[in-house]
Structure formats: C-alpha cells, structure tokens
Amino acid sequence: MKYDYEWDRLKTWLDQYGAIDDSVTSPEQITRLDLSAKSLKEIPEWIGILSKLLVLNLSNNKLSSLPESMKNLQSLRNLDIRRNNFEILPDLLGSLNIIALNASGNKLRKIDILKFAKELRVLDVSGNVLGSIENFLAPINQLRTLNLSSNLIKDMRAFLPYLSYLERFNMSNNLLSEIPKEIESLDSIEELDFSSNKIEKIDSAFFDLEVEIVDLSANNLKELHLYSLESLEELTLDENSFSVLCIEDYFAPYLREFSCDSCSLKEFLLPPSESLELLCYSSNEITSIPDAIAQYTKLTHLDIEENDIQELPHSLANLVYLQTFYALGNPLSEDAKKVVEVLSPDICDLNMKSGITVEHATIEDLSQMAKLLAVLFAIEKDFQIDFEKQLLGIQTLFKDNRTDLLVAKYENSVVGMITMQRLISSAEGGYIGQIEDLVVDEKYRKMGVGSRLINKMRVIAQEYKYKRIQLAADIDNSNALEFYNRRGFNKTNLNVYHYSV
Amino acid sequence: MKNKEEVLEMEICECGEKTVAQAIEIMQNTSLPFKKAKKLVTECNKSCCRVALMKIYDMKDFGRFDYDEIAYVIEQRLERLKRLSEGE
Numbered sequence: 407m408k409y410d411y412e413w414d415r416l417k418t419w420l421d422q423y424g425a426i427d428d429s430v431t432s433p434e435q436i437t438r439l440d441l442s443a444k445s446l447k448e449i450p451e452w453i454g455i456l457s458k459l460l461v462l463n464l465s466n467n468k469l470s471s472l473p474e475s476m477k478n479l480q481s482l483r484n485l486d487i488r489r490n491n492f493e494i495l496p497d498l499l500g501s502l503n504i505i506a507l508n509a510s511g512n513k514l515r516k517i518d519i520l521k522f523a524k525e526l527r528v529l530d531v532s533g534n535v536l537g538s539i540e541n542f543l544a545p546i547n548q549l550r551t552l553n554l555s556s557n558l559i560k561d562m563r564a565f566l567p568y569l570s571y572l573e574r575f576n577m578s579n580n581l582l583s584e585i586p587k588e589i590e591s592l593d594s595i596e597e598l599d600f601s602s603n604k605i606e607k608i609d610s611a612f613f614d615l616e617v618e619i620v621d622l623s624a625n626n627l628k629e630l631h632l633y634s635l636e637s638l639e640e641l642t643l644d645e646n647s648f649s650v651l652c653i654e655d656y657f658a659p660y661l662r663e664f665s666c667d668s669c670s671l672k673e674f675l676l677p678p679s680e681s682l683e684l685l686c687y688s689s690n691e692i693t694s695i696p697d698a699i700a701q702y703t704k705l706t707h708l709d710i711e712e713n714d715i716q717e718l719p720h721s722l723a724n725l726v727y728l729q730t731f732y733a734l735g736n737p738l739s740e741d742a743k744k745v746v747e748v749l750s751p752d753i754c755d756l757n758m759k760s761g762i763t764v765e766h767a768t769i770e771d772l773s774q775m776a777k778l779l780a781v782l783f784a785i786e787k788d789f790q791i792d793f794e795k796q797l798l799g800i801q802t803l804f805k806d807n808r809t810d811l812l813v814a815k816y817e818n819s820v821v822g823m824i825t826m827q828r829l830i831s832s833a834e835g836g837y838i839g840q841i842e843d844l845v846v847d848e849k850y851r852k853m854g855v856g857s858r859l860i861n862k863m864r865v866i867a868q869e870y871k872y873k874r875i876q877l878a879a880d881i882d883n884s885n886a887l888e889f890y891n892r893r894g895f896n897k898t899n900l901n902v903y904h905y906s907v
Numbered sequence: 908m909k910n911k912e913e914v915l916e917m918e919i920c921e922c923g924e925k926t927v928a929q930a931i932e933i934m935q936n937t938s939l940p941f942k943k944a945k946k947l948v949t950e951c952n953k954s955c956c957r958v959a960l961m962k963i964y965d966m967k968d969f970g971r972f973d974y975d976e977i978a979y980v981i982e983q984r985l986e987r988l989k990r991l992s993e994g995e
Contacts, residue, residue, distance in 0.1 A: 533983050624954045668952040689952050854938020864970030
C-alpha cells in the first residue's frame with residue numbers, strides 16, 4: 407500500500423485534538439469534524455484531502471483565515487466558524503457549495519464573497535461589525551434564513567431585492583431608521599425581527615407582506631397605523647413611545663398574539679382578530695378596559711400590569727379560556743377584584759404570594775416535610791399515608807450525604823419540597839440523580855413553586871456533573887405528567903416494579 | 908477565557924446594577940415569563956441587557972448554565988457600545 411504522507415500528518419493532528427477515533431483509517435471515512443474550542447490559530451493545509459467532509463465545526467477558536475486547500479472540500483455543506491477572529495470571509499468560501507454558514511461573533515466588515523455562494527440557505531453573520539454593506543448575495547440565490555442581528559447596519563436597501571426566497575430574517579440590534587419600500591421583495595417571508603433598532607418610519611409596502619411573525623419592539627416609532635398584514639399571527643410593539651397608534655378594521659384577521667408593553671398608550675386598543683389568544687398592555691397609561699374585550703373568546707393570556715385601571719368590565723368574566731391574568735400595579739376597586747374572583751384564572755399575580763423561598767432543608771423542616779408527603783401519597787396509589795414511616799424516610803434521607811433535600815418556605819412554613827438521591831448508572835457510565843417527593847401544598851400551587859424546586863435541583867445535578875436526572879410519576883397524576891413533559895423530561899419505555907422484602 | 912467565578916461577578920445589567928450571579932439567583936427564584944422575570948433583574952422597562960438575560964432565562968429552564976456563552980454575550984454588547992461611542 408502506498409504511504410500517504412498528507413493523511414498521516416493530518417491524522418496525527420486530528421488525533422491530537424481528539425477529533426477522530428482509532429476506527430478511522432482513511433480520509434474518505436471522515437464526514438463530520440468537530441474542532442470547536444481548541445484555541446486553534448490555524449488549520450493545516452492537509453485538511454483539503456477530506457473529500458467527503460460534509461460538516462466542519464471550527465467555532466470558538468482564534469482563526470483569522472482558512473487554508474487554500476479547503477477549496478477541495480467540495481462535499482462540505484455546513485461550516486461553523488462562529489466566534490473566531492475573522493475580519494473578512496475567506497475567498498475560498500465562494501468556490502464551495504456550502505448550504506449553512508455560521509460566521510457570527512467575528513469581526514467581519516465585509517461579506518461580499520458570499521455573492522458566489524449560490525447554494526447558501528442558512529446564513530448567520532450576527533455579532534459582527536457590518537456597517538454600510540452593499541449587496542452580498544447572488545442575484546439568484548436560495549437563502550431561507552438570514553441572521554444579521556447585532557451589527558451596525560443602517561440601511562438594508564442594497565440587499566433586500568435579493569431576498570425573495572427568505573423565510574426568516576433577523577435584523578435586530580442594528581441601527582436601522584426605517585423599513586424601506588424594498589421590503590416588498592420579501593415574497594416568502596414568514597418571520598421578521600426588527601427589534602432594538604431606531605426605526606421611525608415604515609414604508610406602506612411592509613403592510614402588504616404575507617409575514618406571520620413580526621417583532622418591532624424597542625424602536626423609535628411614534629406614529630403607526632396598522633392595517634392589512636393579512637397573514638400576521640404575532641406582533642410585538644413593546645417599548646415604542648407612541649403618540650398615535652391606530653388599528654384599522656381590516657388588520658391581521660388571524661392575529662393570535664399582540665403585545666404593546668411600555669408604549670405610552672392611553673387607550674386599550676382592540677385588534678379586530680377573533681383568534682386573539684395573548685394580549686399584553688403592561689406598563690402603559692391605560693385607565694379602562696372596554697366591554698368589547700369579551701369578543702376575544704379564545705383569549706388565554708391578558709396582561710394589564712402597571713396601568714391606571716380602577717374598574718374591570720363584568721364582561722371579562724366571560725373569557726372562559728383565560729388562564730393567565732397579570733393586573734398588579736393598578737388601583738383596582740373592590741368591584742374589579744370581585745370580577746377577578748369570578749374570572750378565576752389559573753395564574754394571577756394578584757393571588758401570588760411574594761416571599762416564597764427555595765432552600766436546602768434543615769432538621770427543623772423534616773416533620774413538616776413528612777406531613778406534606780401525605781398530599782403526594784393521597785394521589786399515588788402505590789403508597790400509603792403513614793406519618794411515622796414518612797418521617798423516618800425523610801430523616802434517613804437527610805442524614806445521607808448522597809442526597810439533597812430542598813424546601814419551599816413561606817413565612818417559615820414548608821409549602822413545597824423535592825428530594826434527589828445519587829445513583830450509579832451502568833448505562834450512563836457514572837452518577838445520576840433520582841428525583842423523588844416533588845410536592846407543593848395545594849394553597850401554593852399555580853405560583854411556580856414546583857418549577858423553582860425542580861430548576862434548582864437541576865442546577866445542583868449540573869454542579870455534581872450527574873449524567874442525567876430521572877423520576878417516576880403516577881400514571882393517574884396527569885398534572886404531574888404534564889408538568890414534567892413541559893420541563894423537558896422524556897418518558898421512558900420502562901415500567902417500574904417493586905417487591906416487598 | 909474567564910472562569911466560572913469571574914463570569915458570575917460580571918455586571919450584566921447597569922440599570923439594576925446586577926451581577927450575573929444575582930441575575931441567575933433572581934431568575935431561578937421566579938417562574939414568571941421572561942418579560943416579567945427580566946424586570947425583576949433590571950427594575951426597568953429597557954431592553955439593553957435583554958439578550959444576555961434571555962440566555963440566562965433559557966439556561967435556567969434548560970437546567971444547565973453555559974458561563975462562556977453568558978460572558979460572550981455580555982462582552983459582545985460592551986464591545987458594541989464602545990464602537991458606537993467611538994462613532995462607528
């Protein structure tokens with residue numbers, strides 16, 4: 407067999423960074439390479455022999471250039487060079503067939519070479535120093551996702567006409583002062599983020615877009631007439647100081663979410679959509695809510711926190727799907743409080759108790775914890791309520807140095823608890839955490855106490871470097887099952903058995 | 908690169924004068940949605956430190972904190988402010 411000098415050198419170099427394992431015997435076997443966070447200042451020329459390489463991650467290094475031989479990586483589709491020291495994009499990118507490029511967090515001032523990257527579909531050049539940029543795209547291109555956020559761009563006119571296939575466009579945190587007429591070129595756009603700019607003016611062409619999600623928060627908008635935008639489902643206008651904000655009758659018929667926090671509004675506006683699920687008007691100067699709010703029969707979330715509202719319309723009580731209602735910071739009358747009582751949303755800041763703490767259990771808490779377990783065992787059919795047994799169990803856990811016991815306390819009383827025991831997993835090859843006994847006193851539910859307990863325990867597990875955490879829940883306890891699902895726990899295929907010894 | 912302790916001591920919000928450690932503590936001690944939780948840290952309605960705080964909020968929900976990432980977004984914002992003040 408012919409000795410391959412370049413492969414030998416490259417293999418030694420890749421071995422040094424643990425990027426390949428012993429099973430790799432030829433350059434053609436390598437399709438993915440992760441060389442992120444290795445403090446690399448340069449990549450060796452031999453990398454050009456990886457003719458089958460599809461994905462290359464060079465992020466979090468100290469690179470400012472790439473070797474010319476990378477021109478030979480004609481299979482490369484996904485290149486990640488974020489968080490390096492690039493000031494210009496290497497010319498060789500124009501001769502590759504890259505589909506996804508992440509060059510965020512560099513010091514790029516120019517990206518013109520991308521005019522030759524005709525296959526590009528996903529481009530992230532956020533967090534650079536792009537200022538006055540000319541068009542950087544091929545006249546006919548495939549770009550679907552473009553992230554130009556956190557740059558210094560003042561004008562988009564040069565490149566907007568080349569974005570006709572674009573679906574997601576993030577321009578947040580730039581220096582735009584207007585949305586120009588050229589926005590009309592975005593024929594396929596679905597999501598637009600123009601937040602944290604200095605936008606004062608929006609061209610009428612914007613209102614003809616078939617966009618579904620728009621964020622215009624933290625701009626300098628003073629006057630805005632909302633109309634058309636027939637496909638719009640979510641609109642965020644927070645932190646604009648409006649002197650005039652009008653909503654026309656023919657505006658966004660399918661709007662589901664409308665947020666206008668901190669906008670100096672004096673009037674509670676009623677978007678015409680009957681599909682509205684979320685309405686946010688916090689931190690304004692609104693004094694009343696119109697009766698017509700009852701038209702939003704699908705409303706699940708209403709936020710009127712920090713306004714100047716004294717009375718609530720009785721029709722509010724008809725919003726039967728309303729789950730979340732924020733109204734603190736208003737001088738609500740007794741009658742208005744009764745409306746909230748009838749409305750009885752699942753989560754309401756007026757009912758929340760402040761001052762609930764989450765902390766490690768002390769010996770004084772153990773008796774209260776054992777009592778609290780009765781609430782859990784009343785639901786879980788496999789267990790019997792027996793204070794003495796449960797106290798003994800909690801005391802044993804407390805004494806064991808491989809366990810953690812957290813309590814939620816309100817005015818010195820335990821109102822919630824969770825425990826975690828260290829186990830060894832042969833499958834995971836290390837320690838894991840077994841979560842048990844997560845329970846919150848009924849009077850303190852819907853206040854996020856359970857979330858706080860489990861979040862804190864997850865952080866403790868991270869500090870111990872546990873490979874995973876796991877738990878068992880009663881199949882009839884639908885609230886618990888939903889709670890764990892929402893917090894990213896995956897249901898396993900295992901059944902739990904027990905045998906009394 | 909900063910170590911974990913150094914990142915925890917970094918100032919994340921000038922308005923509320925909070926460090927990363929304080930922001931994490933506050934975020935962990937609330938189950939409010941992001942916009943409300945952010946206000947607990949910033950004590951204002953401004954969005955200067957929104958990106959960094961959103962990272963912390965998401966990390967809290969995910970159950971794992973990436974301190975390098977937190978340091979990066981804070982430094983990136985400071986670098987940007989510096990460039991803007993220098994007239995770029």
